[in-house]
Amino acid sequence: MTMTDPQAVSQPVERVSAKTRLKWLRDMMLIREFELRTMQAYQEAKIGGFCHVYIGQEACAVGCIAATNPDDPVITAYRDHGHALARGMEARYAMAEMFGKIGGCAKGKGGSMHFFDKRTHFYGGHAIVGGQTPIGAGLAFATRYENEVLGQGKKRVTLCFLGDGALNQGALHEAMNLCAILDLPCIFVVENNRYSMGTSIERGTSMADDLSTKAAAYGMPYFQADGMDVCAVYNVMKRVVDRMRSEQRPAFVEISTYRYKGHSMSDPQKYRTKDEVSEYEANDPIRRLADALIEAGSLNEDGFKELNQSVRDEVRDAIKWAEQSPEPDPATELYSDVVTEPFGAYGPTSLPEMCEHEPGEAPESP
């Protein structure tokens, strides 16, 4: 078996319609605008805790998720805003979550690093580096089990996003080994933005210049994509997703990308030069796609401005929603969702019935 799969990577770029690429452009612009406003709101102390923005990496989430079906499970780590939006979570649920409001996707109980959205099969942002990867294996296990044991007759694949920092966590290697021996259709997507917090990949990861070795260790096909080009990401991912859907086994994808901002809002970024950041910014995935569409005559500067205005309006609406949404009421929310029956801290108030719990929906309005 070939561990790396150069053939798949070198195949000619699949033609994607201008309409689809315009949608991707807007999706990426929405994430960018959302994150810029997030940074602003954080500086205004409207958002608390840690805050890790996704600026620069937009093509990864958009390109990968475009290659999936809407009911393929997606799970990611703590830099999750972009993945949630790319998956279709409404911006206002995302923003309100960061504001700690009841109108947030997790009623303000999760926060920036813990977005969840059942409606879009988004299984969460998870904030312990690498901790989401065994859960991703479990999502893939469940899709396979549903098909083979419960007979639901549908093949799904799981996208499990991780950063390059997670490459060095044992959890990932246990998850990859389990997926390999149990044939679980989990695609481990490494968004290699070169830094785990302030530690460069060269300082933290063995064989940093050839991550195919990580996949080879578990007999997984390995793919690589340029994360500054959404079409390239999509083309690689489309092939991987289609193949793993049919083969029902795991794969490993490395997407080379870069984050323009610090690890979190409190990062002074002394570990890298401004020139290095500028170099990547010059290759910006949004500008790159917009230029390509303009060159092909599918977009003009006015159209670009309109797109810009529409994502600004959407994010402005999200901020407004977040600001107007009430804070969760401690009287009802502090103790709800701890367990499916409200026992409280001091033992049972009622005996549990045999449970037929349906997890709740995110609230419709603040």
Added chain:
Amino acid sequence: MGAAVATRQIQFREAIREAMSEEMRRDKRVFLMGEEVAQYQGAYKVSQGMLDEFGEKRVIDVPISENGFAGLGVGAAMMGLRPIIEFMSWSFSLVAADQILNNAPKMLYMSGGQFGCPVVFRGNDGAGGQLGSTHSWAVEGLFANVPGLRIVIPSTPYDAKGLLKTAIRCDDPVFFLESERMLGNKGPVPEEEYLIPFGKADIKRAGGDCTLVSFGRPVHFCLEAAEKLAEEGIECEVIDGRTIRPLDMDTIIESIRKTNYCVVVDQSWPFGSVASEVATQIYERAMDHLDNRVYRVCSDDVPAPYSKNLEQAMLPNPGKIIKAVRQAMYLE
């Protein structure tokens, strides 16, 4: 209790196996995963024969990688399956702490009620087989600190079966603590189906002089101690909590109102233990009904030693319980 009408005696391990098998027949979403649960027939033969009945898609061997397969159980549960994840020993679950303590119990809360985590983690808990300090954890004291999960700790085959069936149907993560020292114990278990609800303690022995509260294997030490004390005319009421989360304080308080004395027996370490919590809740709710302080009998505050005599010296036993009851009742 229903066990009184049972006509057959089965082992603790058989009771667990029956609970799992019945639930797997009832609900195809239930599967069993763990080290050596399938081809080897279970490290302690708990799952013997289950691979034959349910096949390799539902009784699944996994490599020694607790963090990985515990997390797999969390993910599968978030998708609506009903995983039973066996830890050969709860001591080994400590390498899976991120999944079982940081993820499983918090998922429902973190997701604002969207994703439950109906997974059962089960296996052998506690010391007693000269296994040395790393294999001898009684994890209940440590794990009870975490909200969002259920902790079940049966002492008899009857309780084990009824509680495990409830655990598998529960929508929350359940930690089901067995004991390798009890797997061969026999007890009456009815043929017909039954469930035992969580949060309902069982009075294993009635008495009016002193209340003994315990969980899991030490319940048997309490019963032994109570028998000996009865010879002197001291009648102890032995309460088996059966579940630590939720904790049935009502039954305990009611007993103390009658006896006015209490000893709590706990096989985990004393500092911040289940016994400490029970004692504190007693003070909060029933101070006026106590004629002395609450006495605790826990494992000694040392890592579990290997040497047989040292290990026995560390663990709760009937002798220590008798002494505590005597002290509680001002008899020594």
